Amino acid sequence: MQKTFFHCCSLALILMLIGGCAPTSKTETKTDPIPSLEKISGDWVAADTVAMEPSLRNFRGQALVNRDMTSISWFASAPYSGGYHSGVLKINGEVPAVQMYRWQPFQALRKTTFKGYEILSSTRMLPEEDAFLWQVEITNTTSAAQDLTVDIDMIGFISKYGGDWQWWYPFPTLRGKQTRRDDEIDLVRNQITNPNRTGEVMIEELINGQPTGKQIRSVLPADQEILNATKYKTALEAGAFIVSDQETEAVTGFGFVTAPSSAKPFNSGGTAQWKLTLQSNEKKVIQYFMVYADSKDAVKSRLKEIQPAFESKFTGAQTFWENRWAKIFKPGNDVISGCFPVLETSDTLAKRVYYTGPLTMLYMMNTNLPQYKRVILTGGPKWGASISFFWDNTEWAFIQALSDPERLKANIALWLSVDPGKNYGFDNFGGKGVGNAYSANYYALFQLIRSYLVVTKDYDFLNEKINGRTVLETLEFYSTNWERISSYGKPGCTDDIYKLGDFGDDPWNLLECVPTYIHIVPSFNATYIWMMRETAALYRKANNPAKADALDKKASEMLPLLMKLYAGNGVWKCVYPNNKSVEVRHVMDFIYTGRFIPQDIPDAMRQEMVDFLYRELMTTHWMRAQSLQDVAAKNSDRPDHGPLGAFDGWPAATMDALVQFDQSQKALDFYRAMEPLTHEGSWAQAHELWGDNKENKNARVRIAERGWHARDAIAGIGMSQVMVKGFFGFNPQVNGETITKPGTVNLEGTLRHVLYGGEYYTLELRGGEVSFNKEAKEEK
Numbered sequence: 207m208q209k210t211f212f213h214c215c216s217l218a219l220i221l222m223l224i225g226g227c228a229p230t231s232k233t234e235t236k237t238d239p240i241p242s243l244e245k246i247s248g249d250w251v252a253a254d255t256v257a258m259e260p261s262l263r264n265f266r267g268q269a270l271v272n273r274d275m276t277s278i279s280w281f282a283s284a285p286y287s288g289g290y291h292s293g294v295l296k297i298n299g300e301v302p303a304v305q306m307y308r309w310q311p312f313q314a315l316r317k318t319t320f321k322g323y324e325i326l327s328s329t330r331m332l333p334e335e336d337a338f339l340w341q342v343e344i345t346n347t348t349s350a351a352q353d354l355t356v357d358i359d360m361i362g363f364i365s366k367y368g369g370d371w372q373w374w375y376p377f378p379t380l381r382g383k384q385t386r387r388d389d390e391i392d393l394v395r396n397q398i399t400n401p402n403r404t405g406e407v408m409i410e411e412l413i414n415g416q417p418t419g420k421q422i423r424s425v426l427p428a429d430q431e432i433l434n435a436t437k438y439k440t441a442l443e444a445g446a447f448i449v450s451d452q453e454t455e456a457v458t459g460f461g462f463v464t465a466p467s468s469a470k471p472f473n474s475g476g477t478a479q480w481k482l483t484l485q486s487n488e489k490k491v492i493q494y495f496m497v498y499a500d501s502k503d504a505v506k507s508r509l510k511e512i513q514p515a516f517e518s519k520f521t522g523a524q525t526f527w528e529n530r531w532a533k534i535f536k537p538g539n540d541v542i543s544g545c546f547p548v549l550e551t552s553d554t555l556a557k558r559v560y561y562t563g564p565l566t567m568l569y570m571m572n573t574n575l576p577q578y579k580r581v582i583l584t585g586g587p588k589w590g591a592s593i594s595f596f597w598d599n600t601e602w603a604f605i606q607a608l609s610d611p612e613r614l615k616a617n618i619a620l621w622l623s624v625d626p627g628k629n630y631g632f633d634n635f636g637g638k639g640v641g642n643a644y645s646a647n648y649y650a651l652f653q654l655i656r657s658y659l660v661v662t663k664d665y666d667f668l669n670e671k672i673n674g675r676t677v678l679e680t681l682e683f684y685s686t687n688w689e690r691i692s693s694y695g696k697p698g699c700t701d702d703i704y705k706l707g708d709f710g711d712d713p714w715n716l717l718e719c720v721p722t723y724i725h726i727v728p729s730f731n732a733t734y735i736w737m738m739r740e741t742a743a744l745y746r747k748a749n750n751p752a753k754a755d756a757l758d759k760k761a762s763e764m765l766p767l768l769m770k771l772y773a774g775n776g777v778w779k780c781v782y783p784n785n786k787s788v789e790v791r792h793v794m795d796f797i798y799t800g801r802f803i804p805q806d807i808p809d810a811m812r813q814e815m816v817d818f819l820y821r822e823l824m825t826t827h828w829m830r831a832q833s834l835q836d837v838a839a840k841n842s843d844r845p846d847h848g849p850l851g852a853f854d855g856w857p858a859a860t861m862d863a864l865v866q867f868d869q870s871q872k873a874l875d876f877y878r879a880m881e882p883l884t885h886e887g888s889w890a891q892a893h894e895l896w897g898d899n900k901e902n903k904n905a906r907v908r909i910a911e912r913g914w915h916a917r918d919a920i921a922g923i924g925m926s927q928v929m930v931k932g933f934f935g936f937n938p939q940v941n942g943e944t945i946t947k948p949g950t951v952n953l954e955g956t957l958r959h960v961l962y963g964g965e966y967y968t969l970e971l972r973g974g975e976v977s978f979n980k981e982a983k984e985e986k
Contacts, residue, residue: 707734773789
């Protein structure tokens, strides 16, 4: 354990790479192609370079650590959620601030030096149990003995909420249950090392996850005010704090492994104190833990169970994650219904990017939500404790079908009960649709179903009736939705161009933060052409050529209208009513036209689009979603879709489009270039461009926090999909074709355990050629 705690890669090297030095691939000498969990985890990073603190997960819940040495915030494990934070550590009355973080899937590490002491803390969630464990090491680094007082607040500000959960799930505050994000918790987090903070702050109001532009007053409670909250009552029983919520059934317990000198209860928790004398270089280890349940008896039982078994539980958390990590790469495992393909390559940069995908998939897995036994959540913490977004899921639809087809099929069956014209996702706790209507929904759900079909060859699924239609009828309904939203014939919309799909005037249904990307946009109109062609192929397979021909005809008629949206010089335009158009310099149109209608784009136009991509969007290690030259750039500054960063799904989709444009080597170069980002942790909702060079190619890159972003998110798993589909060319089609010959790339390797039609295959990439061979079945 000591070796794990103090493992430290060269921070200077990591920051140099992310800051602008091009990485060079090195040869991997280890025989095991799958990196250990220790190796694929994040490295130590300086707190002053981090925008979003490390997270914690345990297949049930989620939380963020703060910038002190012990507290966590934004805890949620449906039906439980927490407010404010869990309590800070003080040394002689002062709160030390974190200097270094390290994220690992089984723990968050914090390290600092403070007035003659070195402090190292580990916070772990017990896998598939309702408990947090803390271990704090304090070392006297002076040359003389030191007397010190260690106080740790233990705040059980946890409530239990049933019913429907949205992306903005409910949580407790001093005023009771809240769902509105008014930044009160984050204001407290931002001043976590000042426990006596007070006052009021004006912040922007968020309602239903959307900024209103309205400034509202938010309180800034001190820690003692939080501890004195009358919503809770705390008792000190058998050497443990028992915190009872007076408004819900929630009960929280804090147990001590290292007995304190004293413990004082308040209302929402208490303060434990240790009076210590440390000799020079002497170390004191303090261990404690928190459990939560819906009765005192359950909490007391868990306290009695964990207290004597703390050491084995603490080390067992890491072992649990390591075992589960190893299992997901083996056919016939008991974690997922398939397995994640194993990549063998000497290209260490590409390898790390690839394996960050399964790491993220496993990290986002929940096994205790009632709608299905296994769910890969979309993002969090702070948001989405039970939510699946269709759009984010479709960005790695193909890998989902390869790795866990049983779960994907079950998820699809649930998601088809949701009206894509009303909701962007599904609540795996309450079982209902959530959020507003994303224009991406129809394409997203279509691609999820299509990926499942072509990978599993389970075409009987097309005949199943779900929500009143067969799956094939649903695919046709999705593929022709553009007709139902067309504005053609309305006032100001009489030219033929208005026959295309019109996605309305609300940016929140499209890119949210880009005000000009509305009405008739190129990207999703391109997906409708592809959807109709794919549905036609399915109808031909079902021996219905009349339906197939009709859909192909519609796609052919739609294509020339779409091409009129090309503005030249590599960019596209949006068309509004009354023949108004706005040129939009955004990666969306490169991605969706490049991925879904590449064969229809002339070579010269392809080259212009690639030139635009590299001239205005690409940086040394990441990319901009929107050009700084876009007319709306100054009004679109959000890290996922604006000019200073990109949603983690966009680079993968961009590489997919580059491959379709016969630019595979450029895609592979980009793939390798982003490797330094993975040393901060799993894939996120977005990575932002920051630092003095944020507006040029040498921008530094980090996980984004501003703009209400999620620390962990799934869309980046699409990076692994690029390796399988793009560089190895495994891209099965409805007509039975399996391999699309990849473009020439300086990459060689092997992909093992690729699940196709219920059988496992091995792909070999050598000299630009791919072999595809069935694996022998292993004897059980």
